[in-house]
Amino acid sequence: MDKQFYMQMESLRDRMIEKALDKQTFLNREVLLLSQSLDLYIVRAQEEQRLSRQAEDDSDEEEQHESGRSHS
Template sequence: MTENVQLHQQIERLRGQMVETAAIQNTLLHGEVLQLSQSLDLLIVRVQEERLTRQRK
């Protein structure tokens, strides 16, 4: 499996965890939700950087 596919799967898994945790906690401001969101942001930025690198080649 390519790294890109793995990253997208990881992003979807984290997104699902974040949404579920926010629903359980009934807030987007809970520490665990924020932590998941930040982790998700890092992965999204990584995918975007890789996409830009491929486009420049």
């Protein structure tokens, strides 16, 4: 996740909290829309983390496979 994406996500989170405090509820339409937008950012961040971990795992498996062949 790049820094700009993280900053946008944090900005959206701050706006949602400010709006909820201003409206004194999380059930306000604007608050809910901000929350749903933040959910999309969170899902994207989680997907990027999952893909990154998967790529690392795949790389580790390939290294293990390669080292096994060189010992044969």
